[in-house]
Amino acid sequence: MTATAVGRAHWLEADQKCLPLHAHSARLLNLMLGSGLSEHKLLRGSGLFAEDLSRPGLMVSPQQVHQLLRNARRLIQDPELSFRWGMGFWPGYQGAVSEALASASCLREALQRLSDFRYALSPLLIPRITTDRHYCYVQWLDGFGAGDEHAFLVQAQMAALNAFTQASLPELTWRFFFTEPVPASIAAHQVYLGEQLQFSAGVDVMVIERDWLDVAWHSDAASQRFTLAQAAPAMTLSEAIYERLHRCLLREEAELPGLTVMAAELHMSPATLKRRLSRNGISYQGLQDAVRLHRSLYCMHVQGWSNEQIAAELKSGGVANFRRAFRRWTGQTPSASRAAVSLSAPMPLADESEWLAAEPQTPPGRLSQ
Amino acid sequence: MPQLLILHRQKILLISLLAAALLLASALLGEPKTLADIDWIDVLGEGGSALAVGFWMLMILGSRPAGRVTNLLTLGLGFMFLAMWADTLDEFFHLASSQAWEPMVESLAMPFGIGVLTWGLWHWQQEQLAIRSQLQKREQCFRDHLWLDGLKQLGRVDQLEKALAQSWYFPDEVRVLVMAELEGFPHFERRYGHEEGDRLLRESAELLMLNLRSGDLLCRYARDRLVISLPQTTPAQALHLVGQLRAAVEHFAFRDESTGQVLKQNLIVGVAVRQPGDTPGDLIQRANLAVRMAASGSGQSLAS
Structure with a gap:
């Protein structure tokens, strides 16, 4: 490693307001509001107020999102909430980035786009995508010290990728490894992710046979208009x-x-x-x-x-x-x-x-x- | 509330008339007290209690259908109200000691009212127990279904496991377990959003419940996967019942709220047969396997 490889670039930190609220968090709030709780309670401690929710282009910090997750887990003890949240991530409504993801024609391309546009697509957990001779691995790293909220985020993110790839090619079955210990009930994990689950594994990773990477899948024909240049600004953010x-x-x-x-x-x-x-x-x-x-x-x-x-x-x-x-x-x-x-x-x-x-x-x- | 109050017009009229009669009798037969004689603290205490009891009576009438239990509760509270009303009038009118009816009203109406109210409450409790047992099947599915009814989350699978464990050692009691899900539900949710997904789930579950027998128990496993325990049922009977459930869902006209278009649904069902040495957890997992087999096969499967 050399000094130039690392550079002196700025890093994103947990208290920086770098995430658009309406990309991911708003959907969680929406799900939470559906449970009949007041906005005031859901937003408590996050530094956000009910009137902020309707402000377009509002940016929040990872810490604020963590606080929302903390509130969600405490107020709504629903083992499915994380999965329900994640199900709607992708392709999502993030303009060119979502179109880029939706127009991927195979798993390899989709993962490449996920990696390219990860600041927009997966702002809190970092996908680390590797392949070897037999498998492709998508590991989820905690970018901003989510602490107790880590398992919730991992569930959401894994549900997101699983739902997206299965919608494109239903035969795709991932294996899931979690750092979290076996939960009291694995029903939600089973139904949202499948049967191949491993808890207390020391790592949060999804594994799939390498052969699936290049199997052509159904992609959203309507979004072929997308050009990579349009999505490029989403990549200019710094690393966590x-x-x-x-x-x-x-x-x-x-x-x-x-x-x-x-x-x-x-x-x-x-x-x-x-x-x-x-x-x-x-x-x-x-x-x-x-x-x-x-x-x-x-x-x-x-x-x-x-x-x-x-x-x-x-x-x-x-x-x-x-x-x-x-x-x-x-x-x-x-x-x-x-x-x-x-x-x-x-x-x-x-x-x-x-x-x-x-x-x-x-x-x-x-x-x- | 106002519509329900109309149902009870006669009762309200009766109590009001009696109250008016007491006022009239006191005014005609007694002498009004001078302002200096009136003890305003007593007026406040007794009058306030009378008003409160009257208000309770209206609240009960406003929330209940007509019937015996309602009559008893109303009459009970009504007589208590009259006793307190007479007590309050006492503060305004002085009655000669020859007027023995007034203390009679006070001392008889109160115990009579309390007796009738108690009798009514006893019947009300019986009624609640009956309703509860009737609703139990429905309740067990929905009580903990957080985003459908906003109630607190309880154990869901745990609840079914508990029910299974209770009758586990009577092998005829638990012989099969059924798991069901809607075909293509993730796709549906993706396309129509989670609110519509929840509505579809809620309505489908209601439909399934109407097609189940009284002892059957329907619980939610996760997302659209439902688990149904069928006590005292053979695998053959279970398959028959499952066929009926699938037919019911097939004929279910779930409509897209905005276009009115019917969105056809299919139920995928797996039936698991209990094996010697199984625990409730094993049976649940076999049912999971069965429903997955059904999803990739003909929509119905039997795992034994």
């Missing part, structure tokens, strides 16, 4: 702070850099970096752990590596240390995790997973095959 750091850490093949090293790369003092991270509900240690965990899960479940191999890969100082760390990250032992997850038989994969869309700023239309 989490996204930026996560991307830096992913590039590191060897040992992950410490906070001081990372701060130097980003041209700031360790104290500043720490402060900015904590303002966004992120800890640097947690970020490093997440990267290690995701790497070990991939090695374990997809590549079928042994604990010894993974421990060596992560340079975690021996198998016992790895086992202990894994348990701390996921709440279960590596063997329990192996028993729970069945991503088919272990496959001898030597090559690292390849990015479907390598850089967030990749010009639309360019696909790594």
